[in-house]
Amino acid sequence: MIEKAAILGGGVIGGGWLARLIENGVEVSVYDPDPEAGRKLGEVLANAERAYGKLTLAPRPAKGAWRLAGSVAEAVEGAELIVEAVPERIDLKHRVYAELEAVNTGGIIASSTSGYKPTDLQAPLKHPGRLIVAHPFNPVYLLPLVEIVAGARTDAGVVERAKAIYAALGMKPLHIRKEIDAFIADRFLEAVWREALWLVKDGIGTTEEIDDAIRFGFGLRWAQMGLFETYRVAGGEAGMRHFIAQFGPCLQWPWTKLTDVPELTDELIDMVASQSDAQSGAHSIRELERIRDDNLVAIMQALKANDWGAGKVLAAYERQLYAAAKTAAQDFSRPFVTVETRVPAEWTDYNGHMNVSRYGQLFSDAADGAMRVIGADQDYISKGLSYFTAETHIRYLDEAHAGDAVTVTTQVLDGAGKKLKLFHQMHHADGRLLATSEEMLIHVNLGTRRACDPAPEVAARLAPIAAAHAALPLPEGAGRAVGQRP
Ligand SMILES: NC(=O)c1ccc[n+]([C@@H]2O[C@H](COP(=O)([O-])OP(=O)(O)OC[C@H]3O[C@@H](n4cnc5c(N)ncnc54)[C@H](O)[C@@H]3O)[C@@H](O)[C@H]2O)c1
Incomplete structure (x- = not known):
């Protein structure tokens, strides 16, 4: 993944690229001469943040910083990827390339053009080998497709590098075999x-x-x-x-x-x-954008459940995010973080707070998070082994509202043999304990659907965590029955 990008032209498309890049942790400088650019970009970013919150619960990297630069030269300094999204006029695009080439000679130049051939775009460049067309679709922060087109002088290798960058951003790069006006x-x-x-x-x-x-x-x-x-x-x-x-x-x-x-x-x-x-x-345009985004998220999530089309790209993106989070350092000697998210507005009910089913969903996601930590992940399941939940006891202790940041931490209470007992605690960002869930899982063979011991690699990852957690005090509320007084 790249660390630093520049965007030239912060309109509809530049704004969408900015959102996708910073939501994936990339630092971005934007140049746009429009004095209103900052306000407009802020509105697009707010909609994009809302859409990403609904799109995935997978742990995304810390948001990348962004700033408005005073010139093309200032924006592109040190950028590994230069996204050109200025209006569709070739003379203007050429002028912008000349300005950027005075400062940056190594970054990939990716034009968002909807129609110009890359050979024509790269004609006046001193370093034409690094220019490609990377044609996105509005809203760029949600739609996965990006058409990649190489020009006659594009270096071999630049297309492959660009494809890897877009895949890491959760996109589907489609390499167009022949250069034609307007692509596919x-x-x-x-x-x-x-x-x-x-x-x-x-x-x-x-x-x-x-x-x-x-x-x-x-x-x-x-x-x-x-x-x-x-x-x-x-x-x-x-x-x-x-x-x-x-x-x-x-x-x-x-x-x-x-x-x-x-x-x-x-x-x-x-x-x-x-x-x-x-x-x-x-409806205002921003309202229509939010309606469109909600519908696109719903379609992609439905397709994800079928591992199909754009949903397959979303599933691959989430696997990438979970793998990156797995390698990020966590202290497993204490209850560890298994979910970090914000409460989407549609998770609230007629009482104006998060519905009970969503508490259950977050605890289920927390159990999935714990599974990934101990290596009972998708690869393990494909070998025919997994854990099933046998029993849960949830206590609803406090309210959460739309937009609230919540975190779930998980403690292993028992990790011996086939049984795995977890204790999840959901906290609000202000420190309030919102809910707890005690959960008993049983390790199973997916072929026979019967209980069996976990494979050695999972047992080996679970054992030190279970041992460390056994030394911790039993959390308040563990072992409680329904209706039991404190
Ligand atoms: N709108 C779409 O649906 C769509 C889809 C895919 C690709 N594209 C392509 O993306 C590019 C941008 O289109 P858009 O729809 O975002 O247009 P837009 O008019 O919304 O945005 C263009 C931005 O570029 C800025 N600009 C003008 N001169 C500039 C300069 N010299 N340096 C930097 N910025 C400058 C403008 O102020 C404006 O904010 C075009 O090439 C277009 O063909 C558009």
């Missing part, structure tokens, strides 16, 4: 956008009806399987060949306006803009 995604989106404008112009549907035609139907299919896999399934048992035989000839029918572009007359622009106001004008 925007070429595709242009065709859809053109057809949509025709449909509005010809009065076939309003902006809202066209959006409905997407989001209630094929848009849901696209998010999980894309186009070709979806059509393969649509071909039934005979698959893709049958699908093409059946629907291929329709491409010759006059369904599509093909490359005939509607003229953007004032009348058409008014029509689209006023229909869009009627459709969505009740």
Whole structure:
């Protein structure tokens, strides 16, 4: 992972990159001549922080520091990655590259351009080998795809280095084989956008009806399987060949306006803009961004449960985060931290505080955290061994509210043989003890579904922790039964 990055242009895309980078612990300098840039970036970062809090409970690194620089030169000094996200004008991009090259000769220059070929972008550079296109999608802090395109003079090795950086940022780098204008995604989106404008112009549907035609139907299919896999399934048992035989000839029918572009007359622009106001004008753009982010998070989490598509990328990102946290030093001679998070607003209930089910969720996550500490992780489970929870006793002692920072620590009360007894304590950032959970887990063989002793590597990691914790005083509340008075 890189430590220092620069962003040139802090608009919609630069702001999204800034959020993704600092949320992953990278230090960033931003240059943008707009005097309002600081305010706008602050608003994007607030939305992004909210979205990340919902996206994953995995332990992320401490947030990277960021600052506004006074010039391109000041921003790029010492940057390993230079994200260019200035407006889509090649003369402007070239001017910015000339300014940055006076100071920085080694960092990867990654242009966010939606359409220019990297060969054209790198033409006037003194060190062209380090320039690539890294085309992201809005919101950059949530959507995993980044299209990577190399130019004729891009050094071998820069693409691979860039791919590793984007993967570490939780993204899906897609290396485009051939350099073309607009790459894959925007070429595709242009065709859809053109057809949509025709449909509005010809009065076939309003902006809202066209959006409905997407989001209630094929848009849901696209998010999980894309186009070709979806059509393969649509071909039934005979698959893709049958699908093409059946629907291929329709491409010759006059369904599509093909490359005939509607003229953007004032009348058409008014029509689209006023229909869009009627459709969505009740919400501010920042509100719409939050609604969009919540929906994207929900879709990615659902896909994660199926280990599919964008959810697979999220799962890989979380594994990376847990592995990095595992190597971070923790003192296992005392109760150790198994969860650190903030309470999302939707975890609160009609009583205005965190719902009981979420206490249970956090304690379950704490048990998963303890499992990773003792090596009973995903690799161990794939060998057919795991722990099952047999019994829990939760005490709800104090309230937590939306946005509160909470931490769960875990103490091993008994770690001998098949049995593992844990005691979790959930604290508020202000020090209040919010809840405790005493949990008995049994080690099992996933083949037979019966209890068995843990494998030696897990037993060896658990034993010193259990021994150290046995010397600690029994925590207040351990061994309590329901309704028992103190
Ligand atoms: N908006 C999208 O959905 C999208 C998606 C992918 C890629 N892109 C690409 O990202 C790039 C930026 O697009 P955007 O949508 O963020 O535009 P934007 O207009 O929101 O932001 C551009 C920013 O660059 C700043 N700027 C202008 N001159 C500058 C200079 N000399 N140095 C530094 N900053 C300067 C502007 O003040 C502005 O804040 C474009 O190349 C665009 O094609 C956009």
